[in-house]
Structure formats: C-alpha cells, structure tokens
Amino acid sequence: MAFEFGSFLSQVASGEAKPFVGYPPFHFVGGNIDEPTVPADALADALGDVIRKHGASMGKYGMECGPQGYLPLREFICGMLRRRAGMTVAPGEVLIATGSLQAMDLVNAALLDKGDVVLLEAGNYSGALSRFRALGVDYVGVELDRDGMRMDALERALSDLAGQGRKPKFIYTIPTIQNPTGSVMPIARRHQMLALARKFGVPIFEDDCYADLVFSGSRPPAIHGLDDGGQVIYCGTFSKTVAPALRVGYLVAPWPLMGRILPLKTDAGSGALEQLVLAEYLPAHFDAHVAELLPMLQQKADTLCAALDEHFGASVEYDRPVGGIYLWVTLPENVDTDGLFQVALEQGVEINPGSQWTTDGAANRHRMRLCFGHAPVETIKDGIARLADACFAEFGVPVRSGNVGRD
Amino acid sequence: MAFEFGSFLSQVASGEAKPFVGYPPFHFVGGNIDEPTVPADALADALGDVIRKHGASMGKYGMECGPQGYLPLREFICGMLRRRAGMTVAPGEVLIATGSLQAMDLVNAALLDKGDVVLLEAGNYSGALSRFRALGVDYVGVELDRDGMRMDALERALSDLAGQGRKPKFIYTIPTIQNPTGSVMPIARRHQMLALARKFGVPIFEDDCYADLVFSGSRPPAIHGLDDGGQVIYCGTFSKTVAPALRVGYLVAPWPLMGRILPLKTDAGSGALEQLVLAEYLPAHFDAHVAELLPMLQQKADTLCAALDEHFGASVEYDRPVGGIYLWVTLPENVDTDGLFQVALEQGVEINPGSQWTTDGAANRHRMRLCFGHAPVETIKDGIARLADACFAEFGVPVRSGNVGRD
Numbered sequence: 132m133a134f135e136f137g138s139f140l141s142q143v144a145s146g147e148a149k150p151f152v153g154y155p156p157f158h159f160v161g162g163n164i165d166e167p168t169v170p171a172d173a174l175a176d177a178l179g180d181v182i183r184k185h186g187a188s189m190g191k192y193g194m195e196c197g198p199q200g201y202l203p204l205r206e207f208i209c210g211m212l213r214r215r216a217g218m219t220v221a222p223g224e225v226l227i228a229t230g231s232l233q234a235m236d237l238v239n240a241a242l243l244d245k246g247d248v249v250l251l252e253a254g255n256y257s258g259a260l261s262r263f264r265a266l267g268v269d270y271v272g273v274e275l276d277r278d279g280m281r282m283d284a285l286e287r288a289l290s291d292l293a294g295q296g297r298k299p300k301f302i303y304t305i306p307t308i309q310n311p312t313g314s315v316m317p318i319a320r321r322h323q324m325l326a327l328a329r330k331f332g333v334p335i336f337e338d339d340c341y342a343d344l345v346f347s348g349s350r351p352p353a354i355h356g357l358d359d360g361g362q363v364i365y366c367g368t369f370s371k372t373v374a375p376a377l378r379v380g381y382l383v384a385p386w387p388l389m390g391r392i393l394p395l396k397t398d399a400g401s402g403a404l405e406q407l408v409l410a411e412y413l414p415a416h417f418d419a420h421v422a423e424l425l426p427m428l429q430q431k432a433d434t435l436c437a438a439l440d441e442h443f444g445a446s447v448e449y450d451r452p453v454g455g456i457y458l459w460v461t462l463p464e465n466v467d468t469d470g471l472f473q474v475a476l477e478q479g480v481e482i483n484p485g486s487q488w489t490t491d492g493a494a495n496r497h498r499m500r501l502c503f504g505h506a507p508v509e510t511i512k513d514g515i516a517r518l519a520d521a522c523f524a525e526f527g528v529p530v531r532s533g534n535v536g537r538d
Numbered sequence: 539m540a541f542e543f544g545s546f547l548s549q550v551a552s553g554e555a556k557p558f559v560g561y562p563p564f565h566f567v568g569g570n571i572d573e574p575t576v577p578a579d580a581l582a583d584a585l586g587d588v589i590r591k592h593g594a595s596m597g598k599y600g601m602e603c604g605p606q607g608y609l610p611l612r613e614f615i616c617g618m619l620r621r622r623a624g625m626t627v628a629p630g631e632v633l634i635a636t637g638s639l640q641a642m643d644l645v646n647a648a649l650l651d652k653g654d655v656v657l658l659e660a661g662n663y664s665g666a667l668s669r670f671r672a673l674g675v676d677y678v679g680v681e682l683d684r685d686g687m688r689m690d691a692l693e694r695a696l697s698d699l700a701g702q703g704r705k706p707k708f709i710y711t712i713p714t715i716q717n718p719t720g721s722v723m724p725i726a727r728r729h730q731m732l733a734l735a736r737k738f739g740v741p742i743f744e745d746d747c748y749a750d751l752v753f754s755g756s757r758p759p760a761i762h763g764l765d766d767g768g769q770v771i772y773c774g775t776f777s778k779t780v781a782p783a784l785r786v787g788y789l790v791a792p793w794p795l796m797g798r799i800l801p802l803k804t805d806a807g808s809g810a811l812e813q814l815v816l817a818e819y820l821p822a823h824f825d826a827h828v829a830e831l832l833p834m835l836q837q838k839a840d841t842l843c844a845a846l847d848e849h850f851g852a853s854v855e856y857d858r859p860v861g862g863i864y865l866w867v868t869l870p871e872n873v874d875t876d877g878l879f880q881v882a883l884e885q886g887v888e889i890n891p892g893s894q895w896t897t898d899g900a901a902n903r904h905r906m907r908l909c910f911g912h913a914p915v916e917t918i919k920d921g922i923a924r925l926a927d928a929c930f931a932e933f934g935v936p937v938r939s940g941n942v943g944r945d
Binding site: 134135136137139140141142143144147148149171172174175176178179182183198229232236240241242243244247258261262300301334360361362378385387388389390391392393394395397402403404405408 | 547555585639647785
C-alpha cells in the first residue's frame with residue numbers, strides 16, 4: 132500500500148512527468164547536437180592528462196579555486212570573449228555555472244522578487260519564459276524585426292512602465308542568433324540599446340548562448356563589450372559548441388553584483404571534471420572545433436530549408452538562418468501548432484509550438500520553431516516530409532508540395 | 539562610473555561574498571577530503587575508455603537516458619544500495635543529481651511551501667537549516683542522544699504539532715553518521731521511527747550522505763530498506779567517498795513522487811562526464827576504494843581525538859567518531875564558539891561554530907564541529923594546538939594542556 136504524497140505536494144509541484152521512453156525519431160526540438168560532432172577522442176585525450184595532473188584537487192569542493200570555478204578555465208573564457216566578442220573581462224568577474232541555465236537562475240535569484248517586471252524580446256526561449264512565470268515575475272515582450280529587438284518598441288515599453296511607476300529589473304536580450312527568430316542585432320542597434328538602458332537606468336542581461344554559431348564565423352561585439360558602465364550582465368555556454376550534456380556555462384558580472392550572486396550558488400560548485408577537461412581541451416581545440424562545426428550546421432540549415440520548400444512550398448515563411456540551430460517558421464493562420472505538435476508526435480516528429488516561444492502565445496499559434504542541430508541530414512528530410520503529411524491531414528496545409536497535389 | 543545594482547537586488551540577495559583568497563591553512567570545516575585519497579589515476583583510466591566509447595552520447599541533453607541520469611550508473615547505485623544498505627530499489631526510482639544538495643533542493647521544491655513545518659534532528663547540517671530558513675519553512679528540532687534522534691521526543695513533537703492542527707511535510711533524518719553528532723541510529727529505533735511516521739502519516743526523508751564511512755565497514759539497513767510502504771525518500775552521494783568536486787549524488791523516491799520532482803529539475807541534466815566516469819569506475823573499484831579510505835579516516839579521527847586530549851584535556855567533551863569526517867565537541871559554557879571562530883581564523887584555523895549546526899543555536903554556543911576528512915595528520919595536530927592557544931587567549935580555556943600550564 133503505497134504512501135499518498137498528493138496532499139504533501141508544494142504549489143510548484145503541479146507538473147507530473149511520465150517515465151522516459153526515449154526520443155521521438157524525428158525530434159526538431161532542444162539544443163541537442165549531432166553525436167558525431169562531439170569531440171569525444173580529443174576530450175578523452177585531454178581528460179587522461181588532466182585527471183592525472185590535477186585530479187587530486189577534486190578532493191576539495193571548488194577544488195583550489197573557490198566558488199567561481201577552475202581558474203584556468205575562467206582565464207580561457209576571458210581570452211575567448213576578448214577575441215570573439217570584443218569583451219574585456221577579468222577572471223574575477225567570471226563564474227563557471229552548471230550550464231547557462233544556472234547562470235540565468237542565479238541572476239534571477241539575485242535580482243528578482245515576485246511582482247517584479249522584466250523586458251525581453253517578444254519571441255523568446257521557452258525556458259526563460261517559464262522561469263519568469265514560476266517566479267511570479269511579469270514580463271513585457273518587445274517587438275522584434277529581422278535585426279532583433281526594435282529600439283522604438285523598447286523605448287516605448289520603458290516609457291510606458293515609467294508612466295505606471297514601474298521599472299524593469301533588467302532587459303533580457305538574446306542579440307546574437309536570437310532565440311527563436313535567429314536574427315543578429317547590428318552594432319548600431321546594440322549601442323542604441325545601451326543608450327536607452329543608461330537613460331532609464333536599467334541593466335541589460337545579455338544571453339549569448341548561440342553566439343559562437345554564426346555561420347560566417349564573425350559576429351558583432353557583445354553588448355557587454357560596448358559598455359563601459361558596468362551595466363551589462365552576460366552569460367554564455369559551451370553546450371552548443373562542445374556538448375550539451377557537459378553542463379558548463381559561464382556568467383560574467385561586475386564584482387558588486389557577482390558578490391551578491393555567489394552566496395546564492397549553494398550547490399558547492401559546478402562539476403569539476405568538466406571544468407578540468409575543458410580547461411585542457413579548449414585552448415588548443417576550441418577554435419578549430421567550432422570552425423568544423425559551422426559548415427555542418429550550415430548544411431543542416433540548408434537541408435531544412437530545402438525540405439520546407441519542397442514539402443510546404445509557399446505555405447510557410449521563414450528567414451534563412453545565419454547561424455545557430457533553429458529556424459522560426461510561420462504557417463497559414465488556420466494551422467494551430469499546438470495541435471500540429473500532437474498529431475506530428477504520433478508520427479514520431481517533435482516540433483516546438485510557437486505559443487510556448489512567444490510572449491503573446493495566442494497570437495503565435497501558427498508559428499513553430501524547428502531545431503536542426505541534432506538530426507542527421509536524412510532524418511531532417513524524412514522528418515519534414517512526415518510533418519507536412521501530418522499538417523495536411525489535420526489542417527489541409529500544405530495543399531501542394533513538390534509536384535504532388537494532396538487533394 | 540559603475541552601475542549601482544543595490545536597488546535592484548532581490549530580497550534573498552542579502553549576502554555578500556568577498557573575493558576568494560584561498561583556504562585557511564587549518565580548516566576543520568566542510569566535507570572536503572584529503573587529496574591523496576582522490577583516486578585520480580583510476581579515474582583517468584576509466585575516463586579515457588568511457589569517453590571514447592560513449593562520448594558521442596553527450597551530444598544530447600540527458601544523453602540517451604532521459605532526465606533521471608545515465609542508466610548504467612543508476613543500475614550500479616541500485617546494486618550498491620542493496621548490498622550496503624539493504625534497500626530494494628529499481629533504476630526508475632533513482633535520480634542522479636548534482637550532489638545530494640540538489641537532491642535535497644528538489645525534495646524541498648516538491649514538498650515545501652512557505653509556512654510549512656518539518657521535523658529534524660536538533661543538531662543538523664547547517665546547509666539544511668539555511669535552506670529551510672530561505673524557503674520560509676519552519677523546523678522543529680528533535681532531541682538527540684548517543685543513538686540519534688530520540689523517539690519519545692519525536693512522538694511528542696508530532697503530537698504537539700497535531701494539537702496545533704499542523705502536520706510536518708516530512709521528518710528529515712541523518713541516521714547513519716548523524717551530522718554533526720556522528721551517531722548511528724540502531725535498527726530498533728529505525729523501526730520505531732517508521733512506526734511513528736506511519737501512525738502520524740508523515741513521510742521520512744533519509745539523508746545517508748555519510749553512511750559509507752562507518753569505520754567498521756558495516757552499518758544498519760537504511761530506514762528506506764526497512765519500509766514497505768513507499769513512505770521514505772532517500773538521498774546519498776559519492777562526494778564523501780570519491781571526490782566532492784565531482785558533484786554526483788542520487789535521490790531515491792517512489793515513482794508517484796519522482797514524477798512530481800522531475801519537472802522541477804530544470805537544469806537539463808547533471809554532468810555527463812561524471813556520470814559516465816563513475817559508471818565505469820565504480821563497479822570495479824568502489825568497494826576497494828572505500829575499504830582503503832576507512833582506515834585513513836579512522837587514523838585522522840584518532841589523531842584529532844588525541845590532539846584534543848593533549849591540548850584541551852578535560853576542558854572538552856566529545857564522543858569518539860565511529861565513522862564519517864567530523865567530530866562534535868562540547869566546551870565549557872563560557873566559551874562562545876562564534877567568537878572562537880573569529881580569533882581562530884586570525885590564526886589560520888577554521889572551525890564550525892555550534893550555533894550554526896543546531897536548531898537551538900543560542901543553547902549551543904559552547905559547541906563546535908571539527909572536520910577531519912581533509913587535513914593531513916600533521917596539520918590536525920598543529921591546528922588543534924593553535925586552536926587551543928587561541929581559545930585560551932580569548933576565553934581562558936583550557937587552563938592546562940599537556941604538561942604545560944597556561945597561567
């Protein structure tokens with residue numbers, strides 16, 4: 132006779148998981164990457180050396196370096212951010228976190244109380260939106276265009292809030308390979324965002340998780356790098372370039388804020404093995420590894436676009452990705468992608484419904500996010516074919532694909 | 539001109555860290571272990587193999603195994619818990635967490651709302667107490683004796699709460715190498731706790747973090763193993779046996795509760811490298827490694843006791859540890875260990891003041907916890923000598939140590 136936990140559950144424990152039964156064959160969701168791109172052999176080589184050299188230091192929580200994480204890894208990150216993102220950062224301003232998700236959780240814990248408000252892009256990472264909701268924090272979605280968050284809309288949002296006597300705790304932005312729209316904010320607009328942030332006295336929280344994945348290999352400087360007022364908090368990750376399961380991300384914050392964040396990181400340290408291994412592997416291999424990854428992702432993006440063109444034709448609109456691992460698709464208004472999610476899943480295809488990736492979910496039920504990072508090229512083609520079939524069966528869209536009428 | 543974050547901080551962000559400047563030379567705190575005991579070479583061997591074999595699976599969040607963690611590691615844990623703790627557990631009831639700290643945080647998140655109450659031992663892990671306080675959860679400390687939590691006191695506490703119309707969400711217990719008192723709860727008392735928990739309809743949350751460190755190598759069955767009613771939630775860790783910096787712990791919960799916990803683990807998975815490595819290393823090495831560790835810890839415990847006897851003499855009371863990595867010391871009532879903490883730190887010695895390790899802090903200001911897991915034997919002796927000097931200088935205690943009067 133099993134104990135009944137029902138009456139013991141907290142208010143937040145409302146969700147109920149089902150036992151994991153594996154991934155659908157065609158899953159166009161999540162930040163997973165393609166297995167062959169995980170640099171397993173190089174990591175293994177790096178690992179053997181580093182454990183023998185430094186393994187004993189794992190006897191201490193935080194090893195020898197205290198709560199901010201392995202110093203050589205932080206030093207690498209500082210150099211990498213300078214070269215790639217134009218940022219000038221000292222190791223003391225860097226915190227190694229268990230994925231950028233933890234970096235986000237820590238910033239939220241340090242700055243947000245229930246009832247606070249934040250500004251963010253109107254299309255956004257579903258995990259960020261769900262976190263704000265879980266914290267009882269309001270968010271205002273700022274309109275996006277092909278260059279990212281619109282600054283006229285941002286200024287309007289800041290003024291409106293000021294008129295209500297409210298001030299957002301921060302502007303959360305994903306300016307480089309915006310999630311889910313894929314845009315890259317041009318440098319001039321980055322300066323404008325900084326100017327508005329200064330004018331209204333609001334910090335910027337810049338999430339650069341996908342910034343290493345611009346296909347051309349070059350990206351505008353991070354907003355953090357353009358700021359000299361200590362007004363930008365920044366996070367990034369190695370999940371998208373090396374391997375998501377490693378769980379190594381980083382937070383960059385000026386010391387006055389970092390000092391407030393550290394006591395909130397009560398986990399006694401993020402994984403030591405990962406930090407040791409990455410500190411050994413990255414200096415020699417990161418740039419070359421990313422350089423290999425980009426054309427592979429470009430090819431997958433091209434494959435996905437070609438498959439959408441073939442199977443959905445003029446029924447969909449999308450902007451070709453310039454980087455990253457996802458594509459944002461607009462379908463005819465009679466298509467409800469929450470419904471499409473269900474019927475597609477029955478065919479073994481998983482998509483991200485637009486309602487979960489936008490602040491105005493109701494207005495975006497005809498949009499979807501498709502991730503192409505993980506699926507091999509053949510799977511992408513087959514998966515999109517199946518998706519089109521499921522979509523037609525349920526919504527009569529697309530009417531025609533390729534040379535084949537579906538009537 | 540740096541941005542002022544002061545007015546942006548949340549209510550919980552009240553603590554402020556100082557930059558890490560390294561550990562004091564004699565730090566008798568924390569669950570750190572001695573560097574030479576980290577099995578670095580064996581881990582390195584295990585690692586090289588496992589990354590080459592399985593590294594590609596790190597391309598997925600959660601690898602191939604979903605949110606509960608690497609299946610081979612969960613299978614090992616089930617076998618280990620059966621052999622060592624008399625528990626019958628299936629892999630589906632196990633969740634690999636980022637240290638047992640995360641296991642604790644997840645149980646708390648699933649069961650606790652602000653204003654709830656829990657029962658726990660009157661001497662307790664400071665990290666548990668601070669977490670309950672941070673959550674706005676009340677706790678009632680139940681009296682301890684040399685065999686752990688007293689059952690007459692537990693029954694009284696349960697009845698008292700019932701009389702107030704309150705029911706605790708769980709009884710949190712550390713029955714095997716209780717933290718900080720070091721006791722091991724005998725099996726009869728474990729059955730009594732279960733009977734009381736059933737009578738009052740309250741779950742037990744059993745924290746077995748130190749249970750592998752009983753010096754004799756044998757321990758009573760876990761309370762979880764004595765229960766057939768699905769009423770016990772259980773956590774353990776490899777931090778104390780293999781290496782704290784690895785951050786691998788585990789939660790065992792019946793599926794109805796596990797299903798509620800999983801959606802709250804929003805970190806996209808605990809570190810993959812650690813899981814892969816431990817799954818490779820532990821089956822062949824865990825028992826032998828622990829068997830090597832125990833006499834080393836026993837020797838350190840003996841050294842610490844001898845040093846206390848020599849330098850503090852009759853001024854202190856303590857029970858000789860039967861396992862684990864800490865010792866609970868009672869000093870004369872005029873010694874305030876919060877004050878002792880400060881003066882000792884100036885001499886490079888760090889201790890745990892009793893007020894932070896008890897539910898009635900004010901009544902325990904003359905007690906302290908000393909950890910012996912990390913410090914080498916010579917350091918223990920020197921550190922205790924310095925501690926005695928600092929204590930005498932500040933409080934006039936001990937008056938006499940060894941053959942030397944301090945007058």
